[in-house]
Amino acid sequence: MPRTNTVMIKGTKEGLSLILSDACSFEEVLEELDAKLALAEKFKDENHRIKVRIHTGNRLLTDEQIARVEEIVMKERNLLIETIEANVLSKEEADRLIKETRVHMVNRIIRSGQVLKVQGDLLLVGDVNPGGMVVATGNIFIMGKLKGIAHAGYPNNRKAVIVCGKMIPEQLRIADLLSRTPDEDEVTRQETECAYINQDNEIIIDRLPVLRTIRPELNRYIEGGE
Amino acid sequence: MGEAIVITSGKGGVGKTTTTANIGTALALQGKRVCLVDTDIGLRNLDVILGLENRIIYDLVDVAHGRCKLHQAFVRDKRFDDLLYLLPAAQSSDKTAVNADQMKTIVNDLKKEFDYVLIDCPAGIEQGFQNAIAGADQAIVVTTPEHSAVRDADRIIGLLEKETMEPPRLIINRIKTKMVKEGDMLDVNDVTNILAIELLGIVADDDEVLKASYHGEPVVLNPHTVAGIAYRNIARRILGESVPLQQLDVESKGLFKRIKKFFGARV
Numbered sequence: 325m326p327r328t329n330t331v332m333i334k335g336t337k338e339g340l341s342l343i344l345s346d347a348c349s350f351e352e353v354l355e356e357l358d359a360k361l362a363l364a365e366k367f368k369d370e371n372h373r374i375k376v377r378i379h380t381g382n383r384l385l386t387d388e389q390i391a392r393v394e395e396i397v398m399k400e401r402n403l404l405i406e407t408i409e410a411n412v413l414s415k416e417e418a419d420r421l422i423k424e425t426r427v428h429m430v431n432r433i434i435r436s437g438q439v440l441k442v443q444g445d446l447l448l449v450g451d452v453n454p455g456g457m458v459v460a461t462g463n464i465f466i467m468g469k470l471k472g473i474a475h476a477g478y479p480n481n482r483k484a485v486i487v488c489g490k491m492i493p494e495q496l497r498i499a500d501l502l503s504r505t506p507d508e509d510e511v512t513r514q515e516t517e518c519a520y521i522n523q524d525n526e527i528i529i530d531r532l533p534v535l536r537t538i539r540p541e542l543n544r545y546i547e548g549g550e
Numbered sequence: 551m552g553e554a555i556v557i558t559s560g561k562g563g564v565g566k567t568t569t570t571a572n573i574g575t576a577l578a579l580q581g582k583r584v585c586l587v588d589t590d591i592g593l594r595n596l597d598v599i600l601g602l603e604n605r606i607i608y609d610l611v612d613v614a615h616g617r618c619k620l621h622q623a624f625v626r627d628k629r630f631d632d633l634l635y636l637l638p639a640a641q642s643s644d645k646t647a648v649n650a651d652q653m654k655t656i657v658n659d660l661k662k663e664f665d666y667v668l669i670d671c672p673a674g675i676e677q678g679f680q681n682a683i684a685g686a687d688q689a690i691v692v693t694t695p696e697h698s699a700v701r702d703a704d705r706i707i708g709l710l711e712k713e714t715m716e717p718p719r720l721i722i723n724r725i726k727t728k729m730v731k732e733g734d735m736l737d738v739n740d741v742t743n744i745l746a747i748e749l750l751g752i753v754a755d756d757d758e759v760l761k762a763s764y765h766g767e768p769v770v771l772n773p774h775t776v777a778g779i780a781y782r783n784i785a786r787r788i789l790g791e792s793v794p795l796q797q798l799d800v801e802s803k804g805l806f807k808r809i810k811k812f813f814g815a816r817v
Contacts, residue, residue, distance in 0.1 A: 433746055435704045435705060435707055435708035435711075436701050436702070436704040436705040436708065437704075437705040437708060437709075451744075451746070453704050453744055454697075454701060454704070454744075455701055455704065455705065456704075456708075471744075
């Protein structure tokens with residue numbers, strides 16, 4: 325049995341956990357992984373497939389490397405890889421995440437004919453005038469009047485919401501759905517409202533407090549202060 | 551060095567040319583040297599409103615192409631000693647006969663001689679608009695209290711805000727007090743709420759404007775008209791004076807109403 329700790333195997337309730345060291349070459353890891361799994365004969369007796377979670381520490385695997393790990397783990401064994409995780413992210417991945425979760429604050433009026441597009445959430449301090457349009461891949465928050473078009477969750481995030489101080493839009497769009505103000509809409513809305521996609525796949529406008537229950541994930545404040 | 555102000559609107563027929571003629575005349579009445587530039591090449595009519603059409607020899611396109619000197623193209627308004635001039639547009643060419651760089655040069659030359667250069671912009675957002683705003687330091691957006699005109703004004707303001715000039719100011723033209731009162735027309739607040747730019751003035755719908763134009767005299771020359779006073783006020787605001795907005799509903803407040811209000815206040 326190899327003496328090193330290049331590969332550690334732990335059994336958990338859910339299945340197996342493989343911890344691959346990041347302090348040696350990738351080739352060494354593969355070698356030892358193959359050897360240790362070969363020794364652990366008892367997996368073969370199990371009838372069902374065992375789920376495996378792989379953790380690679382501070383080593384980020386390329387697609388090619390992932391394929392080689394998969395090859396070794398799956399070969400002639402009833403193991404099924406569930407996840408492969410690392411402590412680190414590629415720079416591109418990190419940039420993408422930052423962009424998608426960032427709140428872009430814009431302080432101006434979106435006028436007729438203007439289109440404002442952002443990656444992530446949009447916080448607009450100002451109005452969207454008739455004929456103007458705002459588009460975000462995430463949520464849209466407007467501290468002003470929405471009199472034009474707002475498209476949240478572009479192109480396919482149906483969880484996205486639109487919140488604004490005064491909701492009198494020409495159109496609301498969320499992901500791939502669209503709704504238009506009814507022609508006979510005479511309701512003069514005074515308070516802040518939100519729009520979201522309900523279970524029947526319709527865009528509806530609702531009172532703001534509802535949002536806390538239907539989209540709890542919007543609470544990104546980290547508890548810990550007073 | 552004078553200042554160049556472009557008068558624009560997006561939508562046609564809201565009164566850009568009338569506004570240009572009247573503000574220009576009002577500034578001349580205040581003793582300023584003013585040059586009005588018509589950039590509506592092919593559809594000129596600033597000369598008609600001023601009653602100067604029969605004196606045009608050269609025009610903007612001739613100047614741009616070096617066919618004449620700038621001075622030769624000026625049409626002087628005899629009613630004002632040496633204060634009001636028109637640089638007319640060509641009637642036989644189209645908007646592409648001049649480009650933005652040529653306009654900039656002409657406007658810069660004019661600014662050296664005049665206190666104010668008022669540029670009358672054609673409707674639309676194409677070449678003619680680009681030419682008209684090219685040399686301007688400031689912009690005045692004219693709209694009427696109608697949804698279509700306000701929408702186009704909004705579009706124009708969006709385009710102007712991208713330019714390196716002072717934030718545009720607004721004139722609301724042809725307000726019909728009676729219709730506003732009956733709730734059939736946008737009021738001043740409705741318009742300023744949407745456009746959210748500084749209000750330079752309001753002008754009531756006044757038949758005197760049409761009459762004046764029929765006679766080839768800007769309405770502002772008659773200080774006894776509502777519109778004439780409005781344009782004089784606008785000119786004073788351009789000069790930096792603080793003039794309160796005209797009360798447009800004065801005429802309909804009869805004696806009886808005033809008395810009732812007076813009694814009401816005592817109760």
